[in-house]
Amino acid sequence: MAEYLETVKESAEFSKLLNDFKSQLIVVHFAANWAPQCKQINDVLTELSKNTKNTKIVQLEAENVPEISQKYEIVAVPTVVFFKNGEKVDRLDGANVAELSKKVSKWSSGSQVVTSEPPKQDLNTRLKNLINQANVMLFMKGSPREPKCGFSRQIIQILNDNQIEFGYFDILTDDDVRQGLKKYSDWPTYPQLYHNGELLGGLDIIKELVESNELCSTLGVQDKPSLNERLKSIINLAPVMIFMKGNPETPKCGFSRTLVDLLNSESIKYKTFDILSDEEVRQGLKKYSDWPTYPQVYVKGDLIGGLDIIKELKEGGELQSTFNPE
Incomplete structure (x- = not known):
């Protein structure tokens, strides 16, 4: 049975982990304590650890180990990276619980992951929960590391340029969310940006806020110092x-x-x-x-x-x- 390890805090500790457990799958959750979606991923990984053989599951505070985060191109949390034989073999960007279970099952040397199917939520309840996973929440095509459309790429650049922390959801991974959110928010296109559970709008709205120097104040963050x-x-x-x-x-x-x-x-x-x-x-x-x-x-x-x-x-x-x- 896998053991859920405490947070890895240093580069040397991380290197030792990769070296000592080469024979096992190592699942590394790059997290941040300010991001509520990271707690959701931790809860899922904890359950998976109880039923998955030959697997080590650890967490790193991404901001506390910048040299590791930079090496593995971690641009947003949660991100989960999979290692075998000391080498990266796969990754998952974002809080996609279903895909996380699939990847753990795939890479854990054929071991079976036993999970109970959670009761299906009403779609509107699920959408509301997703929207409120972070103070600033972006619904986009792809991930911040690999945007799948030009509009998503532009809005990611704007948020990064203004040092705005955000969560995200890849609407290409879930057609129920993709179609349902259009009706829920009465907004037909993507990306969509939310603040404190309320829709701000898409790329055009965000660009207008940037041009009027209102983006940071609207999102409740301090202006970026020069x-x-x-x-x-x-x-x-x-x-x-x-x-x-x-x-x-x-x-x-x-x-x-x-x-x-x-x-x-x-x-x-x-x-x-x-x-x-x-x-x-x-x-x-x-x-x-x-x-x-x-x-x-x-x-x-x-x-x-x-x-x-x-x-x-x-x-x-x-x-x-x-x-x-x-």
């Missing part, structure tokens, strides 16, 4: 701030590794930001500071430079006074 404001905020997170590839424990380039080794040898306290985890920061900081390479070192909000500058300061005996000014 990139320069965000960069300034990150730079000032600590008196000494390092923008590098990777982190001090696992640098992802030789220059970053040499820099942290040098600072550690001088017992200099610092915080870091992994520019590989955020392409907007990675590209924007080059223009903001007029410095084209990484790592970059800041002291009290001011750019000191890269590895070469830090080496020069050390050789000139000025490193401590630069990082610890009186």
Whole structure:
């Protein structure tokens, strides 16, 4: 019988899981605690774990392990990824319970998944429940990762550009929902966007809200700060701030590794930001500071430079006074 594991919290723990259970199917739910549809997927996976052999089922908070989420192109939650022999073999985007059961059954080495058929809900009740799965809920063709029409692709881009968190449902997977929602909301086309259970409209309406700068306020989210404001905020997170590839424990380039080794040898306290985890920061900081390479070192909000500058300061005996000014 499968064991439902606790949340995997770190990359090393995830790598160990893939290595230790190669002989089994590993089902990984990329989730977020703010998304109610993720709880539904967890409930289903918990039931499946009781009746499926040779299977490990785990959950990851997608936002807490960005390096893993980026590697497997997780753009929305819930997303479930299936692994065999340490390699990804399949994935499921969205809260499609029926399809989830099918995929677990398919990949669990021929083992039988025993599920009881839940009583059918009245269609309107089901539609209402789907609409209320997230504060912002999108009914679209395909998934955020693979939109199946141009209108869906455009609305996904708008939501992502404005950093709006949303749930979604692929109407191509369920014709009852696809046809029923048109009547339920008296709106004949897709995509359809809902906020707090109420229909906002389709792509044209969303574009009008963007043009009038009302999208974020309508959806109850703060306006996206400018990139320069965000960069300034990150730079000032600590008196000494390092923008590098990777982190001090696992640098992802030789220059970053040499820099942290040098600072550690001088017992200099610092915080870091992994520019590989955020392409907007990675590209924007080059223009903001007029410095084209990484790592970059800041002291009290001011750019000191890269590895070469830090080496020069050390050789000139000025490193401590630069990082610890009186």
